Amino acid sequence: SQKIEQNSEALNIQEGKTATLTCNYTNYSPAYLQWYRQDPGRGPVFLLLIRENEKEKRKERLKVTFDTTLKQSLFHITASQPADSATYLCALGSGTALIFGKGTTLSVSS
Amino acid sequence: DVKVTQSSRYLVKRTGEKVFLECVQDMDHENMFWYRQDPGLGLRLIYFSYDVKMKEKGDIPEGYSVSREKKERFSLILESASTNQTSMYLCASMSQGALNTEAFFGQGTRLTVV
Numbered sequence: 451s452q453k454i455e456q457n458s459e460a461l462n463i464q465e466g467k468t469a470t471l472t473c474n475y476t477n478y479s480p481a482y483l484q485w486y487r488q489d490p491g492r493g494p495v496f497l498l499l500i501r502e503n504e505k506e507k508r509k510e511r512l513k514v515t516f517d518t519t520l521k522q523s524l525f526h527i528t529a530s531q532p533a534d535s536a537t538y539l540c541a542l543g544s545g546t547a548l549i550f551g552k553g554t555t556l557s558v559s560s
Numbered sequence: 561d562v563k564v565t566q567s568s569r570y571l572v573k574r575t576g577e578k579v580f581l582e583c584v585q586d587m588d589h590e591n592m593f594w595y596r597q598d599p600g601l602g603l604r605l606i607y608f609s610y611d612v613k614m615k616e617k618g619d620i621p622e623g624y625s626v627s628r629e630k631k632e633r634f635s636l637i638l639e640s641a642s643t644n645q646t647s648m649y650l651c652a653s654m655s656q657g658a659l660n661t662e663a664f665f666g667q668g669t670r671l672t673v674v
Contacts, residue, residue, distance in 0.1 A: 493665030552602030
């Protein structure tokens with residue numbers, strides 16, 4: 451069956467460290483993968499998109515990698531700050547549908 | 561500023577009622593989606609639409625139907641609301657075609673069925 455898995459429900463790190471979140475998928479062949487941020491009580495907000503032919507994408511303190519052989523994407527936040535505390539969702543395109551993982555809740559303590 | 565607007569932020573309905581959740585986008589997007597979000601289960605796709613009058617079932621369509629009579633509006637209908645449909649409902653829209661796309665979400669509707 452098709453699955454998208456984000457490896458942990460919660461991740462706690464200290465301010466200034468790098469947070470690394472993982473997204474694995476099975477039985478999909480996505481043309482792209484996206485990452486979103488969601489704050490409590492709000493809808494998700496788009497952060498980054500990476501295509502199947504791209505290995506890495508960066509935006510300010512964010513970095514995403516995409517390994518279609520391992521069927522995995524890694525999402526990094528460098529020099530993390532308490533304001534980065536939120537739930538992060540990965541999503542992949544399956545035909546016209548957009549399918550989400552369950553998310554990882556990141557808590558950055560000062 | 562692009563916008564996806566859901567008609568209600570909070571809604572309380574009785575079991576057996578017919579419930580309409582409305583979503584409007586102003587970006588001329590072809591694709592629109594309805595998700596529900598529950599603790600521990602994440603965002604689950606109920607239905608999506610890639611064009612006017614077109615609809616496709618997502619992962620959990622049972623108990624729901626949708627309507628897309630105009631490009632900018634996508635409605636989710638609970639034919640006979642049940643307590644297990646208490647949830648946060650999120651609408652999203654996305655442009656079709658080019659891979660350099662992102663989904664825009666509404667603010668969500670928290671539906672409670674009593």
